[in-house]
Amino acid sequence: QQQVKQSPQSLIVQKGGISIINCAYENTAFDYFPWYQQFPGKGPALLIAIRPDVSEKKEGRFTISFNKSAKQFSLHIMDSQPGDSATYFCAAPFNAGGTSYGKLTFGQGTILTVHP
Amino acid sequence: NAGVTQTPKFQVLKTGQSMTLQCAQDMNHEYMSWYRQDPGMGLRLIHYSVGAGITDQGEVPNGYNVSRSTTEDFPLRLLSAAPSQTSVYFCASSYSYSGRINNSPLHFGNGTRLTVT
Numbered sequence: 593q594q595q596v597k598q599s600p601q602s603l604i605v606q607k608g609g610i611s612i613i614n615c616a617y618e619n620t621a622f623d624y625f626p627w628y629q630q631f632p633g634k635g636p637a638l639l640i641a642i643r644p645d646v647s648e649k650k651e652g653r654f655t656i657s658f659n660k661s662a663k664q665f666s667l668h669i670m671d672s673q674p675g676d677s678a679t680y681f682c683a684a685p686f687n688a689g690g691t692s693y694g695k696l697t698f699g700q701g702t703i704l705t706v707h708p
Numbered sequence: 709n710a711g712v713t714q715t716p717k718f719q720v721l722k723t724g725q726s727m728t729l730q731c732a733q734d735m736n737h738e739y740m741s742w743y744r745q746d747p748g749m750g751l752r753l754i755h756y757s758v759g760a761g762i763t764d765q766g767e768v769p770n771g772y773n774v775s776r777s778t779t780e781d782f783p784l785r786l787l788s789a790a791p792s793q794t795s796v797y798f799c800a801s802s803y804s805y806s807g808r809i810n811n812s813p814l815h816f817g818n819g820t821r822l823t824v825t
Contacts, residue, residue: 601748626813635712635798635816636751681750686766695741696814697767698751 595619596684598699605706611669613702615682620663622684626696627656627667630679639680640667672706679703710734714799714817721789721824729784729820731799737815739802740782741766742774744795745819751798757782789824796821 597616605611617625626641642649642656642665649656655668669676680702686695715730733740741756753766757776771793773785782801786793800814 598750628814633818635800635818636814637816638813641813686753695739695753695756695766697753698743700748700750 595686595697596682596699598682598702600702601700602703603705605672605704607672607674607706607708609672609706611667611672611676611704611706613667613680613682613704614664615666615699616662616664617684618663619684624685625656625658625665626683627654628681628683628698630681630701632678636679636681669704672704674706674708677704677706712799712801712815712817714797714820716820717818719820719822721786721822723789723791723824725789726785726787727789729786729797729799729822731782731784731817732780733782733799733801733815734780735801735803735815736779737801737803738779740776741800741814742772742782742784743798743800744768745798746795754784754797786822789822791824794822794824 599614627639628636629639630636640651640654642658644660647658653670658665682699683696686697712733738759742754743751745751752768754772755774757763760776760779763774776782797820798816800816802814803812
């Protein structure tokens with residue numbers, strides 16, 4: 593069963609535009625929501641993460657928005673650049689209750705293409 | 709630091725053959741895990757280990773075995789390969805499974821692309 597549902601599956605954005613990727617989760621006990629970025633031929637790498645006690649976290653051009661009541665969180669990439677072209681995964685702890693930062697369940701992935 | 713090293717990078721097997729995917733990390737991480745990546749399915753957890761001598765099943769463990777005799781190594785064994793095991797396999801490690809250390813991200817290797825014919 594997919595505990596984290598991610599959309600869209602693919603996204604094409606022009607350089608300078610805003611990229612938005614959404615994730616929905618089911619288990620309200622989840623307490624850690626990371627986003628991972630993966631370039632072709634490489635393993636995923638942590639991009640940014642949020643805990644549910646805040647509604648937004650920003651790191652440079654990347655922002656996570658968190659809506660606890662809707663059980664949704666999203667990644668916003670401002671001023672998207674061709675170098676941002678990659679696959680993005682949202683994730684949540686594999687088990688409900690307690691922190692388990694290393695044991696994650698992932699969304700289906702979004703392939704982002706930023707055209708110059 | 710090398711981080712997480714996976715070998716081989718590519719492998720082709722015939723149905724029924726066995727093989728071991730190697731994973732080693734040099735960061736003294738407690739937690740190690742194996743994921744498989746398939747189009748449209750994201751990354752799915754196969755097996756994981758919270759320390760030497762301790763392993764457990766993830767989301768899709770059938771057809772795979774693991775062991776953890778040292779902190780550094782976490783090999784994944786396919787005893788009798790099937791075409792359904794064609795995938796890209798990623799090994800990952802992190803400092804703390806229990807979350808005692810905040811923001812303990814997963815560090816991934818660069819994957820092994822396995823094709824079973």
